Amino acid sequence: MQQRIASGKNADQPGPAGPSGPQVILGIDPSLRGTGYGVIDTAPSTPATLSQGTLRCPADWPLSRCLRFISESLEAVVQDTRPTLAAVEGLFHAQNVRTALVMSQARGAALAVLGRAELDVFEISPRKVKQAIVGYGAAQKEAVAKMVQTRLSLPELPEPDAADALAIALTCAQSLDSPIPDKAVKPV
Amino acid sequence: MQQRIASGKNADQPGPAGPSGPQVILGIDPSLRGTGYGVIDTAPSTPATLSQGTLRCPADWPLSRCLRFISESLEAVVQDTRPTLAAVEGLFHAQNVRTALVMSQARGAALAVLGRAELDVFEISPRKVKQAIVGYGAAQKEAVAKMVQTRLSLPELPEPDAADALAIALTCAQSLDSPIPDKAVKPV
Numbered sequence: 321m322q323q324r325i326a327s328g329k330n331a332d333q334p335g336p337a338g339p340s341g342p343q344v345i346l347g348i349d350p351s352l353r354g355t356g357y358g359v360i361d362t363a364p365s366t367p368a369t370l371s372q373g374t375l376r377c378p379a380d381w382p383l384s385r386c387l388r389f390i391s392e393s394l395e396a397v398v399q400d401t402r403p404t405l406a407a408v409e410g411l412f413h414a415q416n417v418r419t420a421l422v423m424s425q426a427r428g429a430a431l432a433v434l435g436r437a438e439l440d441v442f443e444i445s446p447r448k449v450k451q452a453i454v455g456y457g458a459a460q461k462e463a464v465a466k467m468v469q470t471r472l473s474l475p476e477l478p479e480p481d482a483a484d485a486l487a488i489a490l491t492c493a494q495s496l497d498s499p500i501p502d503k504a505v506k507p508v
Numbered sequence: 509m510q511q512r513i514a515s516g517k518n519a520d521q522p523g524p525a526g527p528s529g530p531q532v533i534l535g536i537d538p539s540l541r542g543t544g545y546g547v548i549d550t551a552p553s554t555p556a557t558l559s560q561g562t563l564r565c566p567a568d569w570p571l572s573r574c575l576r577f578i579s580e581s582l583e584a585v586v587q588d589t590r591p592t593l594a595a596v597e598g599l600f601h602a603q604n605v606r607t608a609l610v611m612s613q614a615r616g617a618a619l620a621v622l623g624r625a626e627l628d629v630f631e632i633s634p635r636k637v638k639q640a641i642v643g644y645g646a647a648q649k650e651a652v653a654k655m656v657q658t659r660l661s662l663p664e665l666p667e668p669d670a671a672d673a674l675a676i677a678l679t680c681a682q683s684l685d686s687p688i689p690d691k692a693v694k695p696v
Binding site: 417508 | 572578579614617620622695
């Protein structure tokens with residue numbers, strides 16, 4: 321259990337709030353033009369949503385400007401919400417190589433921010449997230465968003481990318497509570 | 509000409525030192541375990557090497573720690589050397605998809621630093637760099653390093669990744685001096 325919330329950089333130490341204590345989890349669904357983020361506090365019986373949104377970059381912004389925006393925006397989210405853990409989507413189901421390479425650059429910019437904030441970071445496969453939230457690994461985005469809305473008692477349906485990020489954070493929380501280590505949730 | 513040294517974020521403006529003036533160019537060859545960097549000042553008749561090196565991350569560091577190190581180290585290089593332009597290797601010749609996805613994350617972390625420093629950034633294909641430096645698009649790394657040593661009058665042969673980064677900076681400088689726009693050198 322301890323291993324599952326410790327990152328490789330301090331693998332003998334439990335996470336910031338202890339192995340089974342409440343966590344503030346930042347979930348990120350990286351993408352160049354629309355990175356979703358969502359921060360949940362697992363202390364209440366229904367997790368509280370501290371922040372959520374989509375970082376949109378217009379199509380005419382060059383790559384370096386988008387990555388700057390993603391980096392600065394996520395840094396501000398971290399400063400505002402003080403997460404104790406972070407989770408990002410894994411790189412498992414890319415539609416094509418070019419798309420995956422672009423998305424990976426957004427992921428790298430995001431992970432650098434998390435690393436600089438000294439957060440323990442987990443990656444979770446998209447399939448695992450859908451299974452954990454909807455109970456079906458090939459669920460549609462709208463089904464994920466509706467279930468996230470229900471689980472977090474949100475007044476409105478979250479936008480698709482923000483919903484995915486909140487789903488990642490919820491799946492990470494669920495995994496930390498499980499007594500059985502899950503290979504689909506691993507430190508990066 | 510003006511377009512070739514202006515980034516998409518201010519495409520009507522020439523670069524910081526004007527279209528054909530001397531530049532301080534930061535070249536980067538991103539990779540998760542060994543990012544090469546090199547900074548040249550094009551003002552002297554033989555360009556001066558202001559800084560060069562390889563950012564090594566041990567194999568047991570997790571991804572987020574490597575990306576943090578790359579991000580913080582390149583930020584320090586930018587602060588120390590005050591480049592006016594930056595150039596990175598393009599994503600054209602990946603050996604396999606998994607390697608390319610990992611490298612792209614390092615590239616994303618690096619480009620976010622360059623974006624945050626408000627640098628105009630160019631990407632140059634590896635083939636173009638080899639052609640420009642050695643005259644042969646499939647040249648070996650050692651041939652590139654030897655030519656970089658000669659072109660920059662370096663007392664010692666640079667390490668392979670640093671040599672690649674210096675070669676990228678030299679190719680960028682060469683392209684800026686050319687009257688014919690080169691499609692292999694493009695703003696990102």
